[in-house]
Amino acid sequence: MKPADLVFLGGTVLTMDAARSRATALAVTGDRITAVGHQEVREYIGPGTELVDLSGKALLPGFQDAHVHAAAAGVELGACDLTGTTDLNEYLRRVAAYATAHPEREWITGSGWSLESFPGGMPTRAQLDSVVADRPVYLTNRDHHGGWANSRALEIAGLTADTPEPPDGRIERESDGTPTGMLQEGATDLVERFVPPITPAERLAGLLRAQAVLHALGITGWQEAIVGPYGDAFDCAAAYLDAAERGLLTGRVTGAQWWEREQGVEQIPAMIQRRKDFAVGRFRLDTVKIMLDGIAENQTAAMTAPYKDSKGCCTTNTGLSFIDPAALRSHVTDLDANDFQVHFHALGDRAVREALDAIESALHTNGPRGNRHLLAHLQVIHADDIPRFHHLGAIANLQPLWAAHEPQLDDLTLPFLGGDLPTRQYLFGDLARAGATLACGSDWPVSDPNPLAGIHTAVNRATPGSTLPPLLPAQRLDLMTTLAAYTAGSAHANRRDDTGTLRTGLLADLVILDRDPFTVAPNEIADITVAETYVGGARVYGRE
Numbered sequence: 001m002k003p004a005d006l007v008f009l010g011g012t013v014l015t016m017d018a019a020r021s022r023a024t025a026l027a028v029t030g031d032r033i034t035a036v037g038h039q040e041v042r043e044y045i046g047p048g049t050e051l052v053d054l055s056g057k058a059l060l061p062g063f064q065d066a067h068v069h070a071a072a073a074g075v076e077l078g079a080c081d082l083t084g085t086t087d088l089n090e091y092l093r094r095v096a097a098y099a100t101a102h103p104e105r106e107w108i109t110g111s112g113w114s115l116e117s118f119p120g121g122m123p124t125r126a127q128l129d130s131v132v133a134d135r136p137v138y139l140t141n142r143d144h145h146g147g148w149a150n151s152r153a154l155e156i157a158g159l160t161a162d163t164p165e166p167p168d169g170r171i172e173r174e175s176d177g178t179p180t181g182m183l184q185e186g187a188t189d190l191v192e193r194f195v196p197p198i199t200p201a202e203r204l205a206g207l208l209r210a211q212a213v214l215h216a217l218g219i220t221g222w223q224e225a226i227v228g229p230y231g232d233a234f235d236c237a238a239a240y241l242d243a244a245e246r247g248l249l250t251g252r253v254t255g256a257q258w259w260e261r262e263q264g265v266e267q268i269p270a271m272i273q274r275r276k277d278f279a280v281g282r283f284r285l286d287t288v289k290i291m292l293d294g295i296a297e298n299q300t301a302a303m304t305a306p307y308k309d310s311k312g313c314c315t316t317n318t319g320l321s322f323i324d325p326a327a328l329r330s331h332v333t334d335l336d337a338n339d340f341q342v343h344f345h346a347l348g349d350r351a352v353r354e355a356l357d358a359i360e361s362a363l364h365t366n367g368p369r370g371n372r373h374l375l376a377h378l379q380v381i382h383a384d385d386i387p388r389f390h391h392l393g394a395i396a397n398l399q400p401l402w403a404a405h406e407p408q409l410d411d412l413t414l415p416f417l418g419g420d421l422p423t424r425q426y427l428f429g430d431l432a433r434a435g436a437t438l439a440c441g442s443d444w445p446v447s448d449p450n451p452l453a454g455i456h457t458a459v460n461r462a463t464p465g466s467t468l469p470p471l472l473p474a475q476r477l478d479l480m481t482t483l484a485a486y487t488a489g490s491a492h493a494n495r496r497d498d499t500g501t502l503r504t505g506l507l508a509d510l511v512i513l514d515r516d517p518f519t520v521a522p523n524e525i526a527d528i529t530v531a532e533t534y535v536g537g538a539r540v541y542g543r544e
Contacts, residue, residue, distance in 0.1 A: 003046020004029045006508070006537055011054025012516045015502040016061050016488045026059060028508040031536030036502055057531055058516040060483070061500050062220025062509035063451040064490035066397050067343075067376045067441025069144075069225055070253075071236035074210030075198060076445055080110025082139065083445065086117045086407075088127065095139070096131040107195050108132055111140040111445060113148065115297050116407035120310075122172055123148045125181025138191050143446045145295045147188040149181050157191045166190065168261070168322055170298070184298045185320070203239035204248075211243075211251055215541040217450050218511035218530040221252035223441065223494050225343060225376070226289050228258025237278055237285065244281035250540045252282045252509070254494045256289035256343045261322050265334050272338060286495070287341040292328070293351040294320055296379060297412045301348035304382060305419030314418060318350065325354045332358035332373075333365045341495065342373045343397070349380040349421065356388045363392060374439065374493050377402075380417075380424050381431075389436035395493050396436045398428055398485065400458035401447045403475070405468040428458060429475040438477075438485040439493035451486050455517070456526035458482045464526035479517060479525070508537040 115121035128150035161177030169186030294300025491500025532542030
């Protein structure tokens with residue numbers, strides 16, 4: 001018997017393997033797991049074996065994030081960062097401080113502000129003008145579906161009362177038609193096209209910055225949910241290729257190529273070529289991201305019932321379908337035939353139905369090809385569509401941190417939803433009971449990338465530290481189901497079949513938690529911390 005390179009002893013091993021859910025020891029040789037068990041694993045200890053004493057800690061498969069914008073998040077951490085607060089005065093202080101610290105910057109850019117910080121979710125150009133008037137300022141909100149610009153940025157972009165509305169967005173306006181400084185959805189491109197491009201060095205630095213953050217949270221692999229020209233920060237394929245070729249990419253990354261919704265199937269040949277060209281090391285580009293709708297807060301999420309206005313009266317607005325449903329079915333069928341996984345942004349229940357219809361069309365035409373199409377966000381799902389996830393093999397890609405009461409939901413969303421939609425928020429429990437395959441992602445930088453915070457919220461239906469009541473408590477997930485979604489489920493979604501569980505022969509992508517999550521109270525799950533993270537048997541976080 002060849003001695004192992006690593007042997008973990010003295011704790012709990014949570015395998016996420018239904019056939020053998022718990023063990024107390026695990027051996028690693030090279031980048032693979034060579035033994036899982038108990039005292040018998042000691043037979044793998046040799047003179048050169050490194051022993052890792054768990055000291056009562058828990059060893060699990062590394063977490064995987066099935067929907068994240070890591071490269072953009074890393075770039076934004078190096079820009080004007082507005083995360084971590086919802087106070088307008090603090091936003092303005094940070095903008096002013098960043099502008100003072102960076103006199104060389106032609107534009108002041110950044111991200112992270114919250115809609116809840118402003119009446120009706122609407123910031124104004126005048127607020128930014130009060131701290132920076134001589135240079136353009138452009139700041140995306142935390143969900144990246146809106147932008148906040150000062151007067152100088154609007155002037156450079158040529159936005160006036162006479163500027164027509166884009167077909168896939170909205171320019172918020174004053175009573176005389178003058179732009180307020182708030183841009184929704186596709187209208188953001190009207191300013192973003194003038195922002196100086198991010199340099200290759202900045203992209204690579206941002207990617208590596210984000211990778212370090214994710215490894216510190218126990219994340220060993222992720223799906224980069226947009227790779228392409230959806231805003232400059234998301235065009236990160238070259239950075240991933242550079243990192244992979246130089247051996248700097250330690251995470252296992254599946255990239256989702258951005259689908260240009262103004263185009264059609266003519267873009268598929270170039271996607272096939274990029275899939276081939278960018279398959280290097282731990283990076284691959286074999287998924288396509290299609291954004292079907294917007295978000296509920298600005299009433300662009302596609303719903304089956306019309307939104308209400310501020311007085312509670314029914315409107316004619318049911319949100320936006322960014323792609324014609326018939327065209328979508330054709331596009332998805334062609335992508336599936338070329339063995340691309342399709343990753344849908346589907347937030348409203350009409351968008352969810354349109355995505356499922358497209359998957360069903362592809363299955364009918366092509367037969368089952370095992371491409372594991374997935375729908376992300378799923379804020380609202382019609383009852384009739386819940387069982388379709390299981391029947392079609394569609395993966396439910398959940399963002400658990402959103403499934404809780406908080407001001408953006410309670411003040412800017414629920415009062416404006418029509419019909420029974422307010423009672424159909426983030427139906428995780430219904431999906432699980434219907435047999436859907438669950439995966440989990442953070443959508444960072446939209447929300448916290450910490451899997452333990454997400455697990456806490458999925459189990460409690462309340463965010464860590466919240467004093468608000470749980471959101472639709474019948475939709476809670478149990479701890480095992482949630483852990484499986486963050487490990488085996490997300491590995492399945494990322495098409496990384498040799499990860500996600502701890503079994504002999506699989507890759508040694510591991511996380512050590514400071515305690516067994518099954519030994520803590522549900523309201524203490526978020527207090528668990530990551531001690532160490534390993535990818536392919538190599539330590540990428542901890543013990544330094």
